[in-house]
Amino acid sequence: MTTTAPVLVLLDHTPDGALRGPVREVVTLARELAGNAGVLGVWAADAELGADVLADLGALGVTRVHRLVADADTHLSAVLAEALEQALAAAGAGLLLTVSSFENKEAAARVALATGAGVVTDADGLEVVDGRYVASKTVFAGTWNTRCAVTAPVAVVTVKANAVQASPAAAPVATEVVDLAVTVSAVARRVTLVERVERPASGRPDLGSAHVVVAGGRGTEGDFSPVEDLADALGAAVGATRVATDEGWIGHDAQIGQTGVTISPRLYVGAGVSGAVHHRGGMQASGTIVAVNSDPDAPIFEIADFGVVGDLFTVLPQAAAELRRLKG
Amino acid sequence: MPRVRIVVCVKHVPDIQSERALGPDRRVVRDGGDGTLNELDENALEAALSIAEARDDAEVVVLTVGPDDAVDAVRKGLQMGADEAVHVVDDAIAGSDVIGTARVLAAAVQHVGDVDLVVTGMAGLDGLTSLLPTALAQLLDLPALPLAAELTVDGGTVRVRRNLDHATEVLEASLPALVSVTDQANEPRYPNFKGIMAARKKQVTTLTLADLGVDASTVGAAGARTEVVDAAARPPRENRVLLTDEGDAGLRLAAYLVEQKLV
Structure with a gap:
């Protein structure tokens, strides 16, 4: 109609x-x-x-x-x-x-x-x-x-x-x-716009509208390189949990959550992300959810379509290399 | 310094850690005993209390609209240090959309009177629309400075820094004004023993729509311009794969993504 x-x-x-x-x-x-x-x-x-x-x-x-x-x-x-x-x-x-x-x-x-x-x-x-x-x-x-x-x-x-x-x-x-x-x-x-500074483009897709997002959490311990590497292999945007942004590991604009950026990409990959309710509120509507976490009790596994209990520092690079190989 | 009156609008919402649900009437189940002060409103209270503490003669009024249980939200505000509390409760408010809620809040702010600053949280964790702050400002004919990650009040001027999807902005306006604050703005205090004891002696003023002169047909289900026609818990995800890495999980992940046509 x-x-x-x-x-x-x-x-x-x-x-x-x-x-x-x-x-x-x-x-x-x-x-x-x-x-x-x-x-x-x-x-x-x-x-x-x-x-x-x-x-x-x-x-x-x-x-x-x-x-x-x-x-x-x-x-x-x-x-x-x-x-x-x-x-x-x-x-x-x-x-x-x-x-x-x-x-x-x-x-x-x-x-x-x-x-x-x-x-x-x-x-x-x-x-x-x-x-x-x-x-x-x-x-x-x-x-x-x-x-x-x-x-x-x-x-x-x-x-x-x-x-x-x-x-x-x-x-x-x-x-x-x-x-x-x-x-x-x-x-x-009556409101004066004193200043407006556009954020420079990151070279990656925009987090809020990306079709694929790779997010890093506490498990990265501040090293986002495997997250970024997999994101680049997938042509994805990079996001993060509140812990990661509060720790200053990545900018606040990368925070996925009910008070940050709400995303619903076709594919979400959470690496070292526990899946606290604040984060889930920003990504649970994603199409396919992949989780890699060394803690088998992480709540994110309750909502994951594909979950790996393992070390993100070995699983992510292996996946990224394989995706690049398959692409030729 | 001149007297400053700040109203903080708060909401009683289902605890996000609980099993939240919509009832057969397709409204949020609010009487499960799992209600709490909307976490994001604690940031609003903290912002208001900090501003008030920096002044000699400032008072903070905490205001809510909601059923009987919602009084808990303003009580928490009193425990944190607010001076007065107002609870608007009326059966006719049930089923309000955000515009209806804004109408009731606006009338209540006007009832409090001589308000210099209205402070809200960035969103209610139940509906998460973030529509209320600007709607309330428009009804009160106040300049709106939403989503403050930083907030300063200097004399009669309020200044806000806010982080948007693609930009950072600084907004400024003269009081009276409305601001909404984010969870980046501050670290809310916990009510201490002294605060909890002091709150017991503070009055909560209860008001009805009639007290506020609000026409019941403009709020509640009667005044709503939207109606939830369907609500269902999302079915669990099917065909889930969970594995423990035995050295090839990255390869299996890549194969899964290819098979699901996600790359």
Whole structure:
């Protein structure tokens, strides 16, 4: 079943104007829901909307992009929210989709309040049932599956990375760009963004949206080289437990957990990770879970699809070398 | 220094170490006796108490919305050192979505009155939406500075450093304002004997929706804009492989990943 009003997608991008990975997944989901009603994008004009990105969006089936030209910094949630409200109105959309991130959730809460929309965060699926949007999501650290219907006329849904596989439309479309001048209220300007420092790219996939993640915990004893080696053999992102980040073995931005980065990759490998509930809350919804730990009683083995009781310093390098050999 | 009033919003949630469940009504089971103060709210309390201690005349009010058992959450706040506690309890609140909860909290903060700073945790460990802080700020018409990993209040200015997925930001605003703090912000104190004894003499003010002038139809299941239509415990994973390394576990792992088409 598809919807009758257009679906609007917030097009997260890097400071130099590249689409963030999960945006293509969210656009794909939007296209499946929208049918003939059409998928529209909304782009904050802090970065240029380049021809290559427009071509990519056209291939994904985005018919129009509303380019937000705001008179305040759209990194501020109150500013972004007011801009999105105006974009929703301009697009005549009944659904706003964003990638799930803390920043987008801040804006989502505000948009929902201002427009009377119902809001669901961290959805891993979305469908139209009897004219209502019904989102699926896991709760309680990935131990329960729920489906949540939006009962209001407008819905705001933030979608987890890896929820759907990005795919091009049956036929590419020409994407029209429409500028939307946004004047924000005085209220939205009361927070000053004193500083914003983008984190430099690591050369590995982004942890929050990677298809494969290798994580290290206490068992690494601070030596992440086997974790990084296997990650490189798998083309994976590197993550860590709270213990590892608190010890300073790796940056805080690598912390997987219910208060850190929540991930749901196709494959998760935990090395020297005990599987404390705080960590499980951030990764238990992963597709396949592999655990390597020298402690046979580690709780992570309770949720592992493939568990090895063994020394990560021998098992990981052996696996990495074998994967490289098989790849030729 | 001028008088400063800080309200800390806390939540009573099922203990994450317990078997958490959704009931036949598809709502969080909250009466299993495994309830506790949301761990992340301890960071909010610690932040508020530290700010208050650096001042001569500051008071900390701990506020919660929830069923009878939720009073335990504000009692823990009093034990940690909060001066006053407010518990909003009303049958009509059950089934609220995050917007409904924010409405009740906003009315309660206004009821407390003359509030300079509202502090919340970064998320409730039951729902983990992180929607509440900004929704509450919007309802209270306050500037929001969410996800503080560092927080300073200097005179009438609040400044926050926050770590996002792709960037680090510093935000600043004038009081009154709302902040949410992360578990990186501080190390929460444990209530000591003195604190526990002192808390016994502190009053918990209990309020209903009528006391707050909140229309019951705008909160609870009646006011919710979302409805959980299905809930089921996730089935256990099938075809699991557990082995002890006998020298070839790395090879077997590689073979498994290839066989499962994960590489």
